[in-house]
Amino acid sequence: MSIxxxxxxxxxxxxxxxxxxQDLVERLAKIGLETSDEWIVTxxxxxxxHFxxxxxxTSDLAVKAAQAALEAAGCTSEDLDLIILATSTPDHLGGFPSTACVVQDKLGAHTNCAAFDVQAVCAGFTYALAIADAFIRTDTYKKxxxxxxxxxxxxxxxxxRTTSVLFGDGAGAVVLEASSEPGILATALHAxxxxxxILCVPGRAKQGGVEGTAYLTMDGPAVxxxxxxxxxxVAHEALEKANLKPEQIDWLVPHQANIRIMESTARKxxxxMDNVIVxxxxxxxxxAASIPLALDVGVRSGQIQRGQHLLLEGVGGGFAWGAAVIKY
Structure with missing residues (x-):
C-alpha cells in the first residue's frame, strides 16, 4: 500500500x-528617514x-506556532518523529545549534525525534514541506x-526605507502525518x-566580528x-506533476512579499484574487513564515476547507523557489 x-x-x-x-513612519522620522503610509501601501x-x-x-515564535498546530492535529510533541524548521534568522550566530533543536527542547519532544533547520529564505517552507513529504512517503517518519x-x-x-518597511516577524507550522490518502500531491523546487x-545579507563572520554588513540588502526591481x-x-510545473489544471485549484497560498507579485501570479x-489567501x-x-502563516489564517477563518486543492508557492534569496500542490 502506498504511503x-x-x-x-x-x-x-x-x-x-x-x-x-504610521507607527513605522514616526519611528523612522526620528532618525531622519522620510516615508509615508501611501508610499508603503502603493x-x-x-x-x-509585527516585531x-x-x-x-525565533525559537520562541516557532514554539507558539507549533503548539497551535499540534493542538489542531490532536497530538502532542511526544508523537513527533521529526522537526524541520525553515529560517534565515536562527537563534544562534552561525546557525548552530539549529533552531529546530532548540524548539525540540522547548516543546519537550523526545530525543528520538530528529530535528534540523532548512535555509532557503522565503522559499524555505516549500523546501521543508517537500523534504518532510519525502521522509513520510519512504516510511522513514510518520509524524x-x-x-x-x-x-x-x-x-x-x-x-x-526600501527594505525596512517590508518585513515582519512571525511563525507558522503544520503537522504532517502518514496517510493512505494523498495529501501532498506534488512539489517542485529550484534554485x-x-x-x-540581488537579495542577501552579505556580511561574513570574521574572528568574532562581521566583515561587511549584517543587514539585509535587496535590488527590488531585479527581485x-x-x-x-x-x-x-514553478506553479505550472507543480500542477502538471499533480495532474491538475489551474481552474481546479480552490486557493492560491503564496509567499506574502508584495501584493503586486501576488496579483501578477494570480492573473497569469x-x-x-478572491481565491488568493492574502x-x-x-x-x-x-x-519562511509567510506561507504557513497565510495557510493557518485561511484554515482558521473557514476559507480553506477539507477536500479543497491548494497551491503553495514561494521565492526568495539564493535565489531559491518552490511550489506544492496539496489536497487539504
Missing part, C-alpha cells in the same frame, strides 16, 4: 508588538507588521512538524545561485522581475 502525507493541523503565531505604517500592499520583543527569539519562523526585524537597516546578490517569472513557471494563472497587508513579508 502519502497529509496536513493534520496548522498553527501560527505573531508577536504582540504590531506596528502600523509599492507593497503592506499596512502593518518580536527584545527578549523573544513531522514543519515550521517557518523568522525575526527579520533583527537584520533590517532602518536607514534604508539559481548566480542571482544570489520583482525574477519572482514574477519563476513563480508562474487565470485565478481571481495576509501581506497585516503581516508584511515574514520570509
Amino acid at each position: 502519502y502525507s497529509r496536513i493534520a493541523g496548522t498553527g501560527s503565531y505573531l508577536p504582540e508588538q504590531r506596528l502600523s505604517n 509599492r507593497s500592499g503592506i499596512s502593518a507588521r 518580536a520583543a527584545e527578549n523573544q527569539l 513531522v512538524l514543519v515550521l517557518g519562523a523568522e525575526t527579520f526585524s533583527r537584520i533590517l537597516d532602518f536607514q534604508d 539559481d545561485g548566480s542571482q544570489r546578490d 520583482f522581475k525574477l519572482a514574477v517569472k519563476v513563480l508562474e513557471q 494563472m487565470g485565478m481571481s 495576509t501581506v497587508h497585516e503581516h508584511g513579508n515574514t520570509s
Whole structure:
C-alpha cells in the first residue's frame, strides 16, 4: 500500500508588538528617514507588521506556532518523529545549534525525534514541506512538524526605507502525518545561485566580528522581475506533476512579499484574487513564515476547507523557489 502525507493541523503565531505604517513612519522620522503610509501601501500592499520583543527569539515564535498546530492535529510533541524548521534568522550566530533543536527542547519532544533547520529564505517552507513529504512517503517518519519562523526585524537597516518597511516577524507550522490518502500531491523546487546578490545579507563572520554588513540588502526591481517569472513557471510545473489544471485549484497560498507579485501570479494563472489567501497587508513579508502563516489564517477563518486543492508557492534569496500542490 502506498504511503502519502497529509496536513493534520496548522498553527501560527505573531508577536504582540504590531506596528502600523504610521507607527513605522514616526519611528523612522526620528532618525531622519522620510516615508509615508501611501508610499508603503502603493509599492507593497503592506499596512502593518509585527516585531518580536527584545527578549523573544525565533525559537520562541516557532514554539507558539507549533503548539497551535499540534493542538489542531490532536497530538502532542511526544508523537513527533521529526522537526524541520525553515529560517534565515536562527537563534544562534552561525546557525548552530539549529533552531529546530532548540524548539525540540522547548516543546519537550523526545530525543528520538530528529530535528534540523532548512535555509532557503522565503522559499524555505516549500523546501521543508517537500523534504518532510519525502521522509513520510519512504516510511522513514510518520509524524513531522514543519515550521517557518523568522525575526527579520533583527537584520533590517532602518536607514534604508526600501527594505525596512517590508518585513515582519512571525511563525507558522503544520503537522504532517502518514496517510493512505494523498495529501501532498506534488512539489517542485529550484534554485539559481548566480542571482544570489540581488537579495542577501552579505556580511561574513570574521574572528568574532562581521566583515561587511549584517543587514539585509535587496535590488527590488531585479527581485520583482525574477519572482514574477519563476513563480508562474514553478506553479505550472507543480500542477502538471499533480495532474491538475489551474481552474481546479480552490486557493492560491503564496509567499506574502508584495501584493503586486501576488496579483501578477494570480492573473497569469487565470485565478481571481478572491481565491488568493492574502495576509501581506497585516503581516508584511515574514520570509519562511509567510506561507504557513497565510495557510493557518485561511484554515482558521473557514476559507480553506477539507477536500479543497491548494497551491503553495514561494521565492526568495539564493535565489531559491518552490511550489506544492496539496489536497487539504
